[in-house]
Amino acid sequence: MSEMKKIKNLKEFSTSADRFEGANLLCPGCAHSIIVREVLNATNDDLVLSASTGCLEVCTAVYPYTSWDASWIHIGFENGSTAVAGAEAMYKALKTKGRLKQPDRNPKFVSFAGDGASYDIGFQWISGCMERGHNMMHIVLDNEVYANTGGQRSSSTPIGASATTSPAGRISYGEKRNKKDMVSIMASHHIPYSAQVSPNKWKDMVKKIQHGFAVDGPVFINAASPCTTEWKFDPKDTMTIADLATDSLVFPLYEIIDGRELNITYRPKNIVPVEDYLAAQGRFKHLFKDQYKYLIKEWQERIDDNWAYLQRREEAKV
Amino acid sequence: MAFDKMELKDIEVWDGNFAAAQALRQCQIDVVAAYPITPSTPIVEGYAKFLSDNYIEGEFVMVESEHAAMSGCIGAAAAGGRVATATSSQGFALMVETLYQASGMRLPIVLNVVNRALASPLNVNGDHSDMYLGRDSGWIQIDAYCPQDAYDLNFIAFKVSEDHDIRLPAMVHQDGFMTSHTAQGVHTLSDDVAYNFVGNYKPMNDMLDFEHPVTHGVQTEEDWHFEHKARQHNDLMTKVLPKIQEAFDDFEKLSGRKYNIVEEYDTKDADVCVVCLGSSVETAREVALEMRAKGIKAGVVGIRVIRPFPFEQVRDALKDIKSIAALDRSSPNGAAGMLFNEIAGALFNTDTKALLSGYVYGLGGRDLTKAHLVDLFKELQANVDAGKVTTPLQQFIGVRGPKLSYL
Numbered sequence: 001m002s003e004m005k006k007i008k009n010l011k012e013f014s015t016s017a018d019r020f021e022g023a024n025l026l027c028p029g030c031a032h033s034i035i036v037r038e039v040l041n042a043t044n045d046d047l048v049l050s051a052s053t054g055c056l057e058v059c060t061a062v063y064p065y066t067s068w069d070a071s072w073i074h075i076g077f078e079n080g081s082t083a084v085a086g087a088e089a090m091y092k093a094l095k096t097k098g099r100l101k102q103p104d105r106n107p108k109f110v111s112f113a114g115d116g117a118s119y120d121i122g123f124q125w126i127s128g129c130m131e132r133g134h135n136m137m138h139i140v141l142d143n144e145v146y147a148n149t150g151g152q153r154s155s156s157t158p159i160g161a162s163a164t165t166s167p168a169g170r171i172s173y174g175e176k177r178n179k180k181d182m183v184s185i186m187a188s189h190h191i192p193y194s195a196q197v198s199p200n201k202w203k204d205m206v207k208k209i210q211h212g213f214a215v216d217g218p219v220f221i222n223a224a225s226p227c228t229t230e231w232k233f234d235p236k237d238t239m240t241i242a243d244l245a246t247d248s249l250v251f252p253l254y255e256i257i258d259g260r261e262l263n264i265t266y267r268p269k270n271i272v273p274v275e276d277y278l279a280a281q282g283r284f285k286h287l288f289k290d291q292y293k294y295l296i297k298e299w300q301e302r303i304d305d306n307w308a309y310l311q312r313r314e315e316a317k318v
Numbered sequence: 319m320a321f322d323k324m325e326l327k328d329i330e331v332w333d334g335n336f337a338a339a340q341a342l343r344q345c346q347i348d349v350v351a352a353y354p355i356t357p358s359t360p361i362v363e364g365y366a367k368f369l370s371d372n373y374i375e376g377e378f379v380m381v382e383s384e385h386a387a388m389s390g391c392i393g394a395a396a397a398g399g400r401v402a403t404a405t406s407s408q409g410f411a412l413m414v415e416t417l418y419q420a421s422g423m424r425l426p427i428v429l430n431v432v433n434r435a436l437a438s439p440l441n442v443n444g445d446h447s448d449m450y451l452g453r454d455s456g457w458i459q460i461d462a463y464c465p466q467d468a469y470d471l472n473f474i475a476f477k478v479s480e481d482h483d484i485r486l487p488a489m490v491h492q493d494g495f496m497t498s499h500t501a502q503g504v505h506t507l508s509d510d511v512a513y514n515f516v517g518n519y520k521p522m523n524d525m526l527d528f529e530h531p532v533t534h535g536v537q538t539e540e541d542w543h544f545e546h547k548a549r550q551h552n553d554l555m556t557k558v559l560p561k562i563q564e565a566f567d568d569f570e571k572l573s574g575r576k577y578n579i580v581e582e583y584d585t586k587d588a589d590v591c592v593v594c595l596g597s598s599v600e601t602a603r604e605v606a607l608e609m610r611a612k613g614i615k616a617g618v619v620g621i622r623v624i625r626p627f628p629f630e631q632v633r634d635a636l637k638d639i640k641s642i643a644a645l646d647r648s649s650p651n652g653a654a655g656m657l658f659n660e661i662a663g664a665l666f667n668t669d670t671k672a673l674l675s676g677y678v679y680g681l682g683g684r685d686l687t688k689a690h691l692v693d694l695f696k697e698l699q700a701n702v703d704a705g706k707v708t709t710p711l712q713q714f715i716g717v718r719g720p721k722l723s724y725l
Contacts, residue, residue, distance in 0.1 A: 046528040048397070063542050066533040071525035073396050074535035075419050079389035082381065086351055086393025087525055089377040093348040094399055094526065097375050101527050125389065128382035 004210050005044050013202065016041050024067040025059035029228040029235025031242065032056050032141045034199040036112065039139060040070070042209040046107040047071065048087050052080030052117035055148045056141060078122040081129045081138050084111040088134045108213050109136040115156035116146045119180050130189040130218045137212050137219040140182065143227035151230045155180040160295050161283045163230075168286040173295060178302075183256065186220035190259035193217075197253065198224040200242035204253055204265050211255075224251045232282025241280055248277040249307045254314075262313040274300045321375045326506040334468040334497035337504050338404065338430045338490065339364025341472035343374050344512035348399035348519070351379040351390030353409060356442045357494040358432035361404035384409035388416035388429075395425040396534045398524025400476065402427065406494060407434035410448040414455065420487045421456030422550065423535055426479040427487040428472065429457070433596065434494040435682045443683020444494030446595060446647040449624070450656050456550055458488035458558055459625040463599045465502045468492045470575060473507075476516045477565045483557055485522065486550070491624075495683065496597040507573060515572055554626040562623055580631040581620035584610070588617030590698035591636065593657055594645035595621055598679075598686050602645075605691035614699050621657070629664045636661065637670040641701040643694055647680045654712060654725065673701045676725075679715040690715050 007013045020036050032055055040047065047070040051057040057074045060067035075083045088109045094100045111129075113122055118140040126138055145163055146152040153163035158179045162168035166175040187194040192215040197205045205223075212219035226241040228234070233241055245251035246266060253266035275296050278284040287295050324343070332340065338361045342350070352362035368374045377394075381387050384405050395401040405413060410431055420427055433449050435441040452459060460475055462468040468490065475488040492498055507515070523532045538546055559579055566577045583603050585591055590609075592602045599620035606616035619635050621628070636642055646655025653659070658676035665672055677694065680686045694715070700708050710723035 048525050050393070058537050061533050061536045063536040063538045063546075066536070068531065068533055070531050071528065072531070072533045073393060073525060074537075075389055075392050075423075076415060079386065079416065082351075082386045082389035083393035083396070085379065085381075086349065086390035086395075087397035089349045089351065089379045089390065090394040090397035090399045090401075091526055093375070093377040093394075094397075097348070099399075101521075101524075102529065105528055107526070107528065124382055125386050128386055132379065132381075 004214065005042060007206060010202065013041055013206070017044070019047065019069040021067040021069065023065070025062065026055060027229050027235065029238045030055070031143070031199050031225040031227070031238050034238070035139070035141055035223045035225060038199060038202055038205050039110065039209050042206045043108060043213055045213070046105045048084060048091075048107050048109045050074060050080040050083045050111040052111070052113035052122055053077035053148070054114040054117050056112055056114070058148060077117055079125050080113050080117065081111040081122060081126045081136075084109045084136050085129045085132070085134045088136050109134070111136065111138045112141060113138070114147070115140055115142045115144060116154045119155045119182050126186070127189065130186055130191050130220060133217050135217060137221060139221045139223055141225040142222050143225040143230065144179065145227060145230045147227050147230045156182070160287050160292070160299065162286060163283070173286060173292045183220065183222050187256040187259040189218070191218045191220060192258055193255065194220040194259070195255035195265075196222045196224070196251065198242050198246050198251055200239050201246060201253060201266055208255060208265070230283065233280060237280070244272055244277040244280055248272040248274045249303050250274060250277050252307060252310055254310055261317050262310065264310055264314050274303050322372050323509045324373050326508065328506060329503045330506055331501050332465050332469070332504045333499050333501045334462065334465040334492040335360035335432065335499065336364055337465040337469035338472055338492070339368070340506075341469050341512070342402050343368045344507065344509055345400060345402070345472065345476050345516050346374060346513060347376055347402045349377045349379065349391070349394035349401050350403055351381050351387045351394060352403045353381055353384045353387045353405070355384065355406050355409035357434060357444070357498045358404040358406040358409075358430060360498070361430050361432070384412040385416060388413045388420060391427045392416060392420050392423065392425055395420070395427050396423065396524070397526050398521035400480070400519040402430070404430035404432065406432045407436055407448050411436060411451060414451065417452060417455040417457060419535070422546070424485040424550070425487060426485055428475045428479060429487065429489045430472070431489050431491045432494050432498045433491055441682040442494070444496050445681050445683065447649070449491050449595075450648040452489060453625055453656065456486065456554070457625065458486055458554075458623070460488065460490050460562075460623055461595050461621065462490060462492040462497060463597055463620060464497055465500070466504050466575070468497060469504050469506075470569065470573065470577070473512060473515050474562065474565045474569060474577070478558065478561050480519060481561055482520065482522055484553065484561055486553065486558065491596070493596040505573070505575070511572065515569065558626050559623065559628060577622060579623045579628045580635050581622050582635050583618040583620070585617035585619060585635055585639065587615055589615040589640045589702050590695055591617040591619055591639040591641075592643045592645060592691070592694065593619045593621065593636070593661060595624070595647065595657070598645060598647065601686055601688065602691055605688050605695065609692070609695045614695055616695050627660050632661060633664040633668060636665060636672060637668055639672050641673045641698040642675070643698055644674065644676045646676065646678050649678065649681055658712070673707045675701065675707050675709055676712045677715050678712065684716050686716065
């Protein structure tokens with residue numbers, strides 16, 4: 001196994017060798033690029049990366065330019081995970097056959113995809129990759145919306161958010177369904193490691209990514225990716241929104257080992273009311289009208305309930 | 319662990335599927351990502367069994383759909399190694415998105431397509447609907463008429479597809495059941511001779527070369543997309559057929575078996591000629607010989623390479639024929655058949671006096687009988703005698719009920 005990269009502090013982390021260039025077309029304040037840099041900077045090993053069609057892909061590989069100083073592939077919307085699985089299979093084959101050009105390397109295989117490409121259209125492909133035991137990591141850049149196509153709801157869009165295909169209006173509060181629990185679904189494949197991360201908690205992120213790289217087998221990571229454009233907040237506030245997400249426990253940070261043991265990895269010292277998280281984003285603005293205020297109460301109850309559930313699981317080691 | 323070689327008899331009794339599986343074994347495919355579908359399944363089952371018995375080294379990835387199968391093949395090919403898979407019909411249709419992606423990304427992959435009808439209605443038997451569906455996908459399409467061809471043409475496909483001047487994926491087609499499940503004597507190559515013909519895989523832009531990171535599958539809009547597509551079309555139009563001919567020539571030296579981009583049978587002095595694909599070529603040849611015994615100068619043309627379409631070879635083969643029948647085994651669904659159109663395109667703007675009529679036959683595995691072909695050749699002769707096409711331009715052969723004809 002390759003040696004784990006040691007990172008002392010944020011300054012060292014932010015200036016370490018960068019295989020994802022700042023020259024890209026993502027929106028100012030987009031969390032995708034922050035997450036990708038954090039993931040790539042967590043290792044010194046060689047990388048084989050993919051991106052499914054989406055914001056990350058269309059903004060980082062526009063011919064004749066590329067933002068990637070690592071092997072990278074995009075095929076389509078639904079199949080980025082399987083592209084990496086195919087490359088991983090080729091790696092194994094060439095290793096067996098003694099035909100690797102650099103046989104002493106320990107490449108890591110990572111697919112990035114948005115929530116649309118993961119929760120919805122690519123769901124089957126990811127499930128297949130997890131089930132088959134490829135030595136790869138799938139990372140969802142979860143901005144809870146089809147951002148690249150202009151803000152349509154996905155099955156990750158939370159209840160009450162206004163999206164272009166579930167718009168808030170005179171008689172509607174927007175999205176009617178709760179967010180799909182993708183981490184649980186993927187953990188139920190009994191993969192060695194699945195976790196939820198957020199870019200504001202970079203140490204937690206690095207620890208989980210490094211753990212994921214160290215285990216043998218498929219790894220699933222769901223990364224909160226606050227979207228300045230579709231969540232409607234000021235681009236300078238990305239990290240503030242991420243802080244609100246983790247500290248309100250709307251986006252709790254935890255890991256599941258072998259699909260059977262849940263550990264909470266971050267417990268906010270001061271839990272922030274969910275209302276504060278909702279109030280900071282334009283997509284929830286309408287919830288603050290009198291007729292929909294009951295939904296904010298329901299939000300808080302749901303988040304409390306989920307936090308209690310996660311704690312019960314942790315305590316019972318299940 | 320080194321793999322074992324297999325001792326083959328000079329002639330083995332194989333069906334088309336097993337012949338293709340043996341060819342894949344001898345080419346020592348690095349990765350097969352596959353999903354089962356009738357009638358192509360035995361090809362990838364064969365690869366899996368060879369792997370289990372240590373007759374091959376590689377990775378077999380049994381994925382969850384044909385779309386994922388081709389997606390995995392694309393990832394594996396971009397990583398840098400020899401890749402193949404097989405499919406039919408609905409599986410092929412599900413793959414279509416990725417077929418365009420594979421060819422646009424200039425990745426050599428060999429896909430064995432065991433031709434089968436497309437639903438609806440659901441049908442497991444052979445026709446050419448899936449083969450026709452692939453014809454604008456940017457792949458090379460080579461057609462096998464029998465198990466021997468299915469074996470030999472796989473070697474050709476790898477050799478051409480992986481050539482650094484080409485770098486385009488290739489399909490090897492054979493007819494579902496009629497070829498895939500019909501056992502015939504197949505002349506074999508030894509493992510070493512076969513492998514040496516295709517040679518070691520030579521990587522290009524391989525993702526596993528970490529000293530040279532590469533970006534695959536970029537975005538291009540109106541500024542570059544057209545140039546990429548034009549270059550791909552240019553290479554298909556100008557480079558592929560000469561490379562296939564070169565591979566055919568080399569293969570003939572090796573095996574004594576001669577293949578041609580357009581297969582011509584008794585066309586030199588023919589008045590009438592049937593043009594068709596797949597296993598029907600052999601039936602048509604047999605009937606053409608019988609027609610000659612009856613005084614009709616009959617010939618047959620089989621298109622061996624469907625894409626890129628060999629316009630010049632087709633024109634040269636057919637320009638002196640008096641009456642030609644184009645046989646399409648796929649419902650054109652509101653147009654003339656593909657072969658009818660391509661042949662018309664090849665002969666137009668020449669000084670040919672050839673008459674051309676189209677026939678749709680064999681959908682969903684309906685037999686094309688010798689009796690059908692006898693009638694057809696007689697119709698062509700009647701055209702010759704009359705100096706004009708005496709039938710409608712599009713007729714259906716072998717469909718029950720009142721005779722169907724159009725145009």
